[in-house]
Amino acid sequence: MAKYKDVEMPGDLYYFNTDNHVWAKIEEDNKVRCGIDQFGQKAAGTMAYVKFKPPGGKTIKGRPMGTVEAGKYIGPVRAPVNGTILEINQEVRDDPTLINKDSYGKGWIALIEPDNLEEDFKDLIHGEENVQAFLEADYKKYEEEGLFAEEEDK
Amino acid sequence: MIGEYPLFDSFCAAVFMVGTFIFTLGLINNLFVYTKGSGKGLGQAIKEGAKVIFSRKIGQVMYAVFESIFHPRLLKEDFLRWLAMVSIIISYVGIILVNHIKAAGMPELDKISNLSLFFYSPFCDIYFLRTVTEASFNTIQAVYAFLNDGFGFFILVVGEGILIWRRFFKRAHIFRMKWVDIFIVVALGGWFALRFLAEAVTILAFNVPDSIASNWFVAYGISKVISPLGLYWPDFYIITWSLSGIALATLFASIPFHRKLWHIISAPLSMVVNSLSEKKHVFSKPEDETAFTTRQLIEIDACVQCGICAEHCVTYQQHQDEHIVPGDLIAAYGQKLRQKYGFFSSLIGRDPPAKIDQERFAKQLYTCTLCGRCREVCPVKIDTRDIRISMREDAVRENFAPSAVHMAVEATKEERNVLKYPNYDRIMWAEFLDDVPESAYLNKDKAEIIYFVGCMTSFSPAISTIAESNLRLLYLAGEDFALLGEEESCCGFPLIVGGASQDWQWLRAKNVERIKKMQAKKMIFNCASCYHTYTHEYKELLPEVEMFHSIEYLHHLVTKGKLKFKEFKAKVTYHDPCDLGRGCGIFEQPREVIKAIPGIEFVEMPKNRKLGTCCGGGGDMEMVNADLVNEVAATLVGEIEKTGADIVISGCGQCKRMIMNAIKAKKAKVKVLDTTELMLEAGIEFEAKD
Numbered sequence: 001m002a003k004y005k006d007v008e009m010p011g012d013l014y015y016f017n018t019d020n021h022v023w024a025k026i027e028e029d030n031k032v033r034c035g036i037d038q039f040g041q042k043a044a045g046t047m048a049y050v051k052f053k054p055p056g057g058k059t060i061k062g063r064p065m066g067t068v069e070a071g072k073y074i075g076p077v078r079a080p081v082n083g084t085i086l087e088i089n090q091e092v093r094d095d096p097t098l099i100n101k102d103s104y105g106k107g108w109i110a111l112i113e114p115d116n117l118e119e120d121f122k123d124l125i126h127g128e129e130n131v132q133a134f135l136e137a138d139y140k141k142y143e144e145e146g147l148f149a150e151e152e153d154k
Numbered sequence: 155m156i157g158e159y160p161l162f163d164s165f166c167a168a169v170f171m172v173g174t175f176i177f178t179l180g181l182i183n184n185l186f187v188y189t190k191g192s193g194k195g196l197g198q199a200i201k202e203g204a205k206v207i208f209s210r211k212i213g214q215v216m217y218a219v220f221e222s223i224f225h226p227r228l229l230k231e232d233f234l235r236w237l238a239m240v241s242i243i244i245s246y247v248g249i250i251l252v253n254h255i256k257a258a259g260m261p262e263l264d265k266i267s268n269l270s271l272f273f274y275s276p277f278c279d280i281y282f283l284r285t286v287t288e289a290s291f292n293t294i295q296a297v298y299a300f301l302n303d304g305f306g307f308f309i310l311v312v313g314e315g316i317l318i319w320r321r322f323f324k325r326a327h328i329f330r331m332k333w334v335d336i337f338i339v340v341a342l343g344g345w346f347a348l349r350f351l352a353e354a355v356t357i358l359a360f361n362v363p364d365s366i367a368s369n370w371f372v373a374y375g376i377s378k379v380i381s382p383l384g385l386y387w388p389d390f391y392i393i394t395w396s397l398s399g400i401a402l403a404t405l406f407a408s409i410p411f412h413r414k415l416w417h418i419i420s421a422p423l424s425m426v427v428n429s430l431s432e433k434k435h436v437f438s439k440p441e442d443e444t445a446f447t448t449r450q451l452i453e454i455d456a457c458v459q460c461g462i463c464a465e466h467c468v469t470y471q472q473h474q475d476e477h478i479v480p481g482d483l484i485a486a487y488g489q490k491l492r493q494k495y496g497f498f499s500s501l502i503g504r505d506p507p508a509k510i511d512q513e514r515f516a517k518q519l520y521t522c523t524l525c526g527r528c529r530e531v532c533p534v535k536i537d538t539r540d541i542r543i544s545m546r547e548d549a550v551r552e553n554f555a556p557s558a559v560h561m562a563v564e565a566t567k568e569e570r571n572v573l574k575y576p577n578y579d580r581i582m583w584a585e586f587l588d589d590v591p592e593s594a595y596l597n598k599d600k601a602e603i604i605y606f607v608g609c610m611t612s613f614s615p616a617i618s619t620i621a622e623s624n625l626r627l628l629y630l631a632g633e634d635f636a637l638l639g640e641e642e643s644c645c646g647f648p649l650i651v652g653g654a655s656q657d658w659q660w661l662r663a664k665n666v667e668r669i670k671k672m673q674a675k676k677m678i679f680n681c682a683s684c685y686h687t688y689t690h691e692y693k694e695l696l697p698e699v700e701m702f703h704s705i706e707y708l709h710h711l712v713t714k715g716k717l718k719f720k721e722f723k724a725k726v727t728y729h730d731p732c733d734l735g736r737g738c739g740i741f742e743q744p745r746e747v748i749k750a751i752p753g754i755e756f757v758e759m760p761k762n763r764k765l766g767t768c769c770g771g772g773g774d775m776e777m778v779n780a781d782l783v784n785e786v787a788a789t790l791v792g793e794i795e796k797t798g799a800d801i802v803i804s805g806c807g808q809c810k811r812m813i814m815n816a817i818k819a820k821k822a823k824v825k826v827l828d829t830t831e832l833m834l835e836a837g838i839e840f841e842a843k844d
Contacts, residue, residue, distance in 0.1 A: 048815065051615030053585055064579045067615045072780065074573050074614055076582075 002132040004139050007038045010104060011128035014121055016080040018062070021138075023104065024080040024124060030117050034080050035108040036068070036099050039135060043142060045071025045149030047096035052077070052110060057085045059112055061120050066109065068096070072149040077109060081120040087111040166280070166399035167273040173403025174273070180410025183497040184420075188451045191495040193443035211430050218429035221535070222422035223247075228533040231462055238316035239533075242342070245305035245313065246418075252301045253278060276349075276402055279370075280395055283356040291366050299369035303353075306346045307372050314343040328461030329476050338414050345401035350376055352394035359387035413488050417458040421534045424449075424456035428535055434690060435540050437655040438547045444491070445547035445655070451491065453536045457484040463528035463538060468768045469521055469775070472785045477514070478521040480528050480538040486515065487545060512554040519545050520556055521782065524651050524773030525732040530764045546653025558777035559652040566661060570643040571609045578640045580607075583618035590629045601636035603628065604674040606665075606688070608681035609644050611807040616814055620807050623830040624680045624704050630840050631711065635678075641668045645687040652774045666695045676700045678707050680828065682734035682806035683772070689738060703734060705805045705829050709743035711840075712750045721753040722836035727799035729759065729790070729813065730766035731806035744805055744829055751836050757797045767793055769804075769812035787816035794824055801825050803832055 002009045009015065009023075016022040021040030025033045041047065052066030059065045064076030065085065089108050092098050099107040114120060125134045142148050189198075221227075223243055229236040257263055257275035260282065266274065279302070286295070317339055320326045353373030356362070358381060367374045409415045427449050438445035446454070457480070464470045464479040476482050490511075493499055519542065526539040549555040565574035581596070595605070605628060611621045628635045643665050646658030669677070677699055679685035685703045693701065702710070711717050726748055734740045741763045749756050761767050770776075770786030791813060794802045802824055804810045813826040827835065 048818070049614070049616040051583070051586070051618060053582075057585060064576065064582055067582065067613060067618075069615050075575055076579060 002128060002135050004132070004135045007042060007135060007139060009037055009039065009131050009135050011126075011131045013037075013104070013131075014080070014124035014126045015131060015134060016078065016124055017134065018078045022078060022080050024121075026117070026121075027111075030114065031086065032081050032083070032112045032114050032117065033108050034110055034112065035103060036077060038103045039138060041070075041100045041103055041107075043148055044068065044073035047099045050092060050096045050099075050109075052088045052093070053085055055085050055087055059083050059085060059110075065112075068099075070096075070149065079112070080124060081112055081114040082116060083112040083114040085110050086113050166277045166395055167270070169396075169399040169403045170276060170406065171273045173405075173407040176407035177409055179497075180407070180416075183492075184410050184416065184455065186497040187455075187491055187495045188448050191444050191451045191491050192446055192448040193441075214429040215426055218425040219422065222425045225533050227531060227535070228460075228462075231465075231531065231533070234316050235320070235460070238313045238320075241308040241316075242313035245308040249302065249305040249309075250275075252298060252305065256282075256298045256302075277395065277399065279349075279353055280356065283353065283362055283367075283370075284360050286362065286366055288363055288365060296369045300371065303350070303370050303372040306350060310343050310346050310350075314339065328464040328470075328479070329459050329482060334412055334414065337408075338412070341401070341405040341408060341415070345398060345405055348394060348398035348401050352391070352398045354380060355387050355390045355394045359391040413455055413485065414458050416455055417534075420452055420455035421458070424452045425535055427452055428537065433537075435543055435650075437650075438544065438551065440551070440656060443495075445544040445551060445653075446491075446541075447544075450537075450541050450544055453541060454484050454488045454491065456534045456536055457481055457488070458534075459485055460533060462531050462533060466527045466531050466765070468523060468525060468527070468770065468786045468789065469782060471789065472782060475521075478518045480532075480536070480542065483515070483518055483545065484536070484538075484541065486511075512549075512552065515545075516549050516554050516556055517778075519549055520559075520652075520774060520778045522773050523732070523768045523770055523775050523783075523786065525768035526736045527732075527765060527768065530736060543651060543653065546651070547655045548653070550653040550655070555653055556778050559654060559774070562648055562652060562774075562777065563654050563657045566644055566649065566657070570661060570664070571613070572644060572648045573609060573613055575609070575613045577643070580612050580640050580642055581637060583607075583612060583621050584625070584637075586618075587622055587625065590626060594629050595625060595635060595637050596639055598636040598672070600673050601634055602674065603633050603635035603676045603678055604669055604672060605635055605637055605678045606645070606681075606684055607637060607642065608679065608684040608807065610811065611681055612642075614807070614811055616811045617807040617828075619831065620680050620810065620828040623828060623834050624678070626834060627704075627708075627830050628678070631716070632840070636672060636674075638665070638668055638672075645684045646691065647683040647687045648774055648777075650687065650691070651772070652777075662692060662695070666692065669696060669699065674699055676702060678702050678704055680704045680807060680830065682731040682737070683808065686733040686737045703738070703740060703805060705734070705740060705744045705747060708747045708829060708833060712747050716840060717750075717833075718839040719751050720837040720839075722751050723753040724801050725755045725757060725797075725799045726801045726803060726832070727757050727759055727794060727797045728762075729769070729794070729802055729804045729809060730763055731804055731809045732766070732768050732772055734805045735766055736764055740805070744803065747829060748803055748832065751832075754836075757799055759793055759797055761793065769806075769809040771808040771812040783812065784815060784819065787812040788820060791816040791820055791822050791824070795822055799824060801827055801832065803827055803829055805829055 002011055014024040015037060016024060021037040023035055023037040027033050047068055047070045049069040050066060059079035059082060061080065061082050062078055065079040066077045068077055088110055092107060092109060101107065125131055225236055225239055228239060253275040257271055257278040260278060262281045263271060263274055321335065350373050353370055354376035357367045357373060357377040409418060431449050436447050459481040461481055463481050464476065467479050470479050522542055524539050524542060528538045532538060546555065550559060562572040565572050568574060569577045571577060605624060607621045611617055643661045646661045649658040679688065688701050728744055728748060730741060748754060767790045768786060769790050770783040776783045802813060804813065804826060810826050810828055817824060817826060
């Protein structure tokens with residue numbers, strides 16, 4: 001588990017380095033479950049509203065598969081892979097704060113059938129050391145520039 | 155020259171003359187501010203002013219003059235303040251006229267020029283009471299005496315009395331009291347108090363018969379009170395009239411040098427100029443001296459800090475910070491402009507305001523939703539919203555605007571929207587529509603109607619349902635319409651109100667180019683701010699395109715009988731969005747549309763139409779103080795709850811978003827919908843299109 005200050009990022013997950021830090025996990029039959037990581041939710045603030053493409057919708061890596069509105073952020077959630085959405089987490093639709101409360105568990109967003117998992121996962125950040133370095137670098141940058149939602153609140 | 159005290163008589167007039175000379179210097183100083191501050195020469199300003207004054211708008215001018223004397227807006231707000239103000243204005247004008255007419259008819263003064271007469275006229279009672287006899291006294295002179303003391307009595311007892319009671323005893327003023335406030339109260343009333351005393355002393359010194367003296371009813375009363383003192387009154391005659399002369403000269407000389415006194419002149423001037431000016435914001439250019447127009451510079455001076463703007467301000471209501479309301483900011487800016495552009499500053503030079511002041515200004519400037527309610531209640535009709543936008547332009551020009559404004563500018567450069575949302579995904583919301591084929595609204599080369607969705611409605615998951623309902627309605631109505639899709643750019647509203655006057659025109663050019671290419675004849679907007687921007691800033695570039703808010707479109711369908719309604723039982727109220735209501739004058743159409751649905755019980759909010767309460771979401775305040783925005787929205791939801799309505803309708807996506815947030819936070823039992831959403835929820839049916 002990579003950890004820096006109050007943010008934890010499990011090293012066994014894959015991270016898509018975008019504006020809102022998407023995590024991805026390979027599940028059985030090579031399906032990909034994804035969500036916003038703890039760092040992303042800290043930067044965005046308390047999630048208020050979410051909207052995601054419905055099951056059956058196509059995802060393109062790097063392009064939005066949904067939109068979130070949090071205390072200090074309105075923006076897209078980018079898909080970590082090309083593919084087709086199989087399932088959307090209804091609990092998160094009803095209570096978006098699950099993303100804040102349990103980013104890697106109940107706060108997952110979508111289950112995707114990837115088109116080319118191997119190719120798409122090549123540039124995702126993975127492994128304890130890499131994730132730790134990624135987390136620390138981004139954390140320091142956000143702290144310096146006052147980009148965390150909590151920082152702005154003070 | 156006149157009578158037995160020639161030196162003394164001339165002394166009073168001479169003192170007043172000195173006061174008038176100082177007044178003239180101050181007047182020149184202020185004219186410098188109005189002309190240099192707007193980057194115009196005096197000649198150009200006079201030429202433009204003359205053009206306006208001699209235009210065929212005499213009716214508007216006359217009404218503005220009437221308003222500047224009788225202040226109907228102030229009467230609506232507070233009867234006592236109105237009484238004080240009107241007593242002072244009418245009495246001062248009245249006493250100047252009466253004194254001058256009287257002085258012009260006095261044989262003792264007939265040898266002096268008309269100009270000199272002006273300086274002698276406030277002291278004409280010196281000669282009159284000294285020389286009057288029962289034989290020479292007539293009815294006209296009695297009327298003069300009565301009016302003279304009557305006007306003075308009104309100023310002192312009614313006007314000043316109410317002012318002193320409010321300021322010093324009731325402490326009803328929003329703004330902290332300064333020494334200058336005490337000076338103004340003393341200066342305005344002091345010269346009259348001394349004049350009454352001088353008249354009383356004159357009555358005693360020259361043994362004016364009671365039958366004559368009693369016509370100066372105030373002075374006569376005072377003479378009866380002081381008579382038992384048994385002083386040698388001829389000595390005091392000279393002293394009291396001299397003091398009265400000095401007091402008048404001090405008052406007159408001070409007028410141009412403090413905004414609260416200068417307001418006597420600048421307020422009526424501002425009301426007349428405003429009545430003739432086009433109600434459109436003038437964007438500053440980089441080469442302009444300041445962001446202000448001459449009209450605005452006069453308006454800035456017309457504010458007397460009455461505090462009525464604060465009483466109606468949604469942000470002031472939260473924390474009672476006097477520094478964020480127009481009255482305080484305008485005073486601070488007025489001071490800054492005088493320091494920089496006044497005649498005296500140009501002679502002696504002044505340092506620009508310190509950096510810390512700029513930071514303070516910036517914070518205060520952006521703690522405002524630009525809802526414009528203050529503009530609706532300002533007794534002298536100052537366009538406070540327009541002035542604040544110009545102040546923000548000044549902040550951007552001088553590089554002390556909050557960083558959020560610069561970030562918004564940069565975001566639009568990157569993604570053509572201030573949220574920096576990937577613009578190519580602008581219509582992601584449409585992917586949730588499964589009942590309207592994409593071919594009905596996308597990838598069209600031409601369309602009769604363009605539905606301009608706007609950034610917040612496109613991107614915010616909280617309100618993108620408004621885009622869906624608008625699109626469904628247009629489809630069900632059988633219209634030939636299209637979206638601009640990823641070609642749609644921000645209309646420019648957040649940059650305009652943020653003060654980035656030079657950074658939004660390219661967005662307008664992009665939108666206009668696309669709209670023209672699609673040969674659209676009409677445009678429909680669901681966002682009140684986009685609609686406001688298009689109708690105010692795009693219309694001249696798209697003269698052939700008719701622009702409708704979705705409410706106007708629905709209203710058109712309702713009045714033409716194109717819609718069939720099913721019964722929909724609900725208690726409904728309507729929130730007037732600021733940019734749609736106060737900004738564009740759309741108040742009645744939404745109410746008529748809602749009331750057209752059978753089964754709906756319509757209730758008004760406690761504050762509605764021109765005085766409707768802002769949701770907190772406007773004026774870029776969310777960029778700089780999101781917490782305050784939520785507090786303002788909570789106040790609005792409190793007002794909605796008071797109506798007992800099940801549903802509140804709004805004509806603006808951003809308002810809906812703010813209200814939704816506050817409902818969620820307060821756990822209020824009310825639902826917020828856009829008008830188009832209400833229509834679909836109510837289950838409308840369309841008549842076949844002709």
